[in-house]
Amino acid sequence: MLEAKLAEASILKKLLDAIKELVNDANFECNEEGINLQAMDNSHVALVAVKLQQTGFRKYRCDRPMPLGVNIASLTKVLKCAKDDDLCTLKAADEADVLNLVYEAKNSDRIAEYDLKLMDIDSDQLAIPDTEYDAYIKFPANEFSRIVRDLASLGESVRIDVSKEGVRFASDGEAANGSVLLKGQGPITGVTNRPKSSEEEDEDAEGSGVKKEDAAGAKEKPKVEEISEDDEEDEKPKVKKEKKTKVKKEKADGDVDMDGEDDEKEYEDEGEEEVDNEDSDEEGDGKKRKKKESSSGKSPKKPRTVNGQAKGKGKGKSKEDDGEDSEILIQMNSHVSLTFSLKYLVNFSKSASLTNKVELYMSNDVPLLVSYDFGPGYIRYYLAPKIGDD
Amino acid sequence: MLEAKLAEASILKKLLDAIKELVNDANFECNEEGINLQAMDNSHVALVAVKLQQTGFRKYRCDRPMPLGVNIASLTKVLKCAKDDDLCTLKAADEADVLNLVYEAKNSDRIAEYDLKLMDIDSDQLAIPDTEYDAYIKFPANEFSRIVRDLASLGESVRIDVSKEGVRFASDGEAANGSVLLKGQGPITGVTNRPKSSEEEDEDAEGSGVKKEDAAGAKEKPKVEEISEDDEEDEKPKVKKEKKTKVKKEKADGDVDMDGEDDEKEYEDEGEEEVDNEDSDEEGDGKKRKKKESSSGKSPKKPRTVNGQAKGKGKGKSKEDDGEDSEILIQMNSHVSLTFSLKYLVNFSKSASLTNKVELYMSNDVPLLVSYDFGPGYIRYYLAPKIGDD
DNA sequence: CATACGGACT
DNA sequence: AGTCCGTATG
Numbered sequence: 181m182l183e184a185k186l187a188e189a190s191i192l193k194k195l196l197d198a199i200k201e202l203v204n205d206a207n208f209e210c211n212e213e214g215i216n217l218q219a220m221d222n223s224h225v226a227l228v229a230v231k232l233q234q235t236g237f238r239k240y241r242c243d244r245p246m247p248l249g250v251n252i253a254s255l256t257k258v259l260k261c262a263k264d265d266d267l268c269t270l271k272a273a274d275e276a277d278v279l280n281l282v283y284e285a286k287n288s289d290r291i292a293e294y295d296l297k298l299m300d301i302d303s304d305q306l307a308i309p310d311t312e313y314d315a316y317i318k319f320p321a322n323e324f325s326r327i328v329r330d331l332a333s334l335g336e337s338v339r340i341d342v343s344k345e346g347v348r349f350a351s352d353g354e355a356a357n358g359s360v361l362l363k364g365q366g367p368i369t370g371v372t373n374r375p376k377s378s379e380e381e382d383e384d385a386e387g388s389g390v391k392k393e394d395a396a397g398a399k400e401k402p403k404v405e406e407i408s409e410d411d412e413e414d415e416k417p418k419v420k421k422e423k424k425t426k427v428k429k430e431k432a433d434g435d436v437d438m439d440g441e442d443d444e445k446e447y448e449d450e451g452e453e454e455v456d457n458e459d460s461d462e463e464g465d466g467k468k469r470k471k472k473e474s475s476s477g478k479s480p481k482k483p484r485t486v487n488g489q490a491k492g493k494g495k496g497k498s499k500e501d502d503g504e505d506s507e508i509l510i511q512m513n514s515h516v517s518l519t520f521s522l523k524y525l526v527n528f529s530k531s532a533s534l535t536n537k538v539e540l541y542m543s544n545d546v547p548l549l550v551s552y553d554f555g556p557g558y559i560r561y562y563l564a565p566k567i568g569d570d
Numbered sequence: 571m572l573e574a575k576l577a578e579a580s581i582l583k584k585l586l587d588a589i590k591e592l593v594n595d596a597n598f599e600c601n602e603e604g605i606n607l608q609a610m611d612n613s614h615v616a617l618v619a620v621k622l623q624q625t626g627f628r629k630y631r632c633d634r635p636m637p638l639g640v641n642i643a644s645l646t647k648v649l650k651c652a653k654d655d656d657l658c659t660l661k662a663a664d665e666a667d668v669l670n671l672v673y674e675a676k677n678s679d680r681i682a683e684y685d686l687k688l689m690d691i692d693s694d695q696l697a698i699p700d701t702e703y704d705a706y707i708k709f710p711a712n713e714f715s716r717i718v719r720d721l722a723s724l725g726e727s728v729r730i731d732v733s734k735e736g737v738r739f740a741s742d743g744e745a746a747n748g749s750v751l752l753k754g755q756g757p758i759t760g761v762t763n764r765p766k767s768s769e770e771e772d773e774d775a776e777g778s779g780v781k782k783e784d785a786a787g788a789k790e791k792p793k794v795e796e797i798s799e800d801d802e803e804d805e806k807p808k809v810k811k812e813k814k815t816k817v818k819k820e821k822a823d824g825d826v827d828m829d830g831e832d833d834e835k836e837y838e839d840e841g842e843e844e845v846d847n848e849d850s851d852e853e854g855d856g857k858k859r860k861k862k863e864s865s866s867g868k869s870p871k872k873p874r875t876v877n878g879q880a881k882g883k884g885k886g887k888s889k890e891d892d893g894e895d896s897e898i899l900i901q902m903n904s905h906v907s908l909t910f911s912l913k914y915l916v917n918f919s920k921s922a923s924l925t926n927k928v929e930l931y932m933s934n935d936v937p938l939l940v941s942y943d944f945g946p947g948y949i950r951y952y953l954a955p956k957i958g959d960d
Numbered sequence: 961c962a963t964a965c966g967g968a969c970t
Numbered sequence: 971a972g973t974c975c976g977t978a979t980g
Binding site: 323326330331333334354355356357358359360361362363364365508 | 641643644647648650651653678679680681682683684685686687
Binding site: 587 | 967
């Protein structure tokens, strides 16, 4: 049986808001690691993958793997009956045909309980190719929302170019053409980030040995996702580190002070690694920053980077993230230029309500990965590029 | 070519919001003085005239007069892509068929650029008759918004009466009749205000200290007649300070001719003083005046008229400006009673987002002038009165 | 016909 | 800033 207690019903509410337009029905695949959902959008153009890690729950128990087929619209309705800060417990008996949701007000003077009917859904889980990405951008989620919404008002599609200049989003429309350039802070370095698999997340979080299958290898080889069926393509998506280095690099991006405002919060040299992740810190050209980054760049054993901490269980610092909110981190191995349908990107950008950062992973001719990591898990979208130049 | 940098994109956004429902397409007439737009509303009942003075820009360059025909809806779309506090630069090459808009985030980590397609628009600029107004009211813009919205919910039109009693806005409706009386602070004096031309505005801005108070004794009787060019010589139309009246009057700035009559009155600026600023573009081109006044113009802030300070009302309202916000200044030469369509007034009142004061200029049987002066320019609406008492 | 997005008003 | 209404899209 399943019993999973989430500290905030709002997390589920936002999650459902984020996918309800994309997906009609989907299986919540529950196992001891947590809950996964994977589905193609209605037109089979985009893929959405959600993970709620076991560690993200206040309490989590799942004796055996079980797929819970739910109608997303129905679940959305039921979730609307929860207050944002209610404790939310999902329960399902083995072989149950209903999912039981219990909402407890924080002060526990109110308990609401709903039973959502389940359905059998063919889980045609699509395999997510394990990809090496040539470009990685992490920036404020609302910035992304803004850009795609703005451009969507002009045209149908957007071309995203990642170059040394930065990231450019450009769209041509009837009445006007538009382009937005994000410059990023600091030098553009090679890609050192990659989507972490759920196991990695777990490990990052607590290093618990709970992981299953490829536990061991997981960290080393970045696998994108656990695909069910045919993930025989074993090339792990480790990012290409080949051309990683960019010429100019001096300070880590954390040091940059865009606004010119004096940051009194100077980086404490220890404790907090704020941003790192750039493998190439070797420069040490006497910039004011102290080296915090000691890892050897080439093979990030554990690409720990702030990312990890931020999202990970080490919740300790969720707030500090804000300090990072306005940062734009761009990593690139080679020039990438892809065109996507704005309609989908606008849809994806709804997930901004879950977290304040979004990560884009791109390589030419490969689906774009848009990833939002939030406290208890992540939601990732894959969208194939348009071909030709329509 | 044109290159005009505005410190806040929000100014343009608000301006467009203010006119987009009234106008579909319009020419932005750019010349070395600044940018003018003049258009009839879609039903040819109201006229809107906008001026953005060259001094209102962070940077301004316009080598030769050029009309930029834009579709207001398209420009509105493009402007929505700007953040309110973005620096906004308008650029157009000579004979260009696109208007280029560049938005720079204050911290410059984001640069967005849009090209808006231009169109050829027949500029049937209507002449705005030079009018002597018998009544002038300056009061909080949101007060005006409130009054017209309230009355619009009752009836179709409003009768505005200016008498010694104050200004009364009255509307009769099916279910109820309503009337709002504004009393104004201080005694009601003769009209000393008139719509100022942009040059005058400039002067006010800087010469403010310079004004001599009620220069002439004419104060009591605003004469409407002297339209001379001499306006600049003495003080700018300063309004009376304290209760005293100032009288200044000269020509109104534009000549509108709602009816289509054209009386072009040319105001040549006499060599020294500038006063012109007619919206009438046709001639506008011909008269290119150079700004002589530029000197102290560096702070083109809102030309605060003396009024503000003068009135010592004990308003202790909130912000500093508010001190003036609640002031109601009424000047009148003779009783004025006019009826207008509320629908239009409600529309005009949207400009309240641009500034916190509105000025009404009225004379019997003549179009009402509703003027909003904001930092870099002004927006004025002319609306013919209803006749009979429908 | 229903859903979602954008704009307006309080 | 939030809510509601209207418009547009699927």
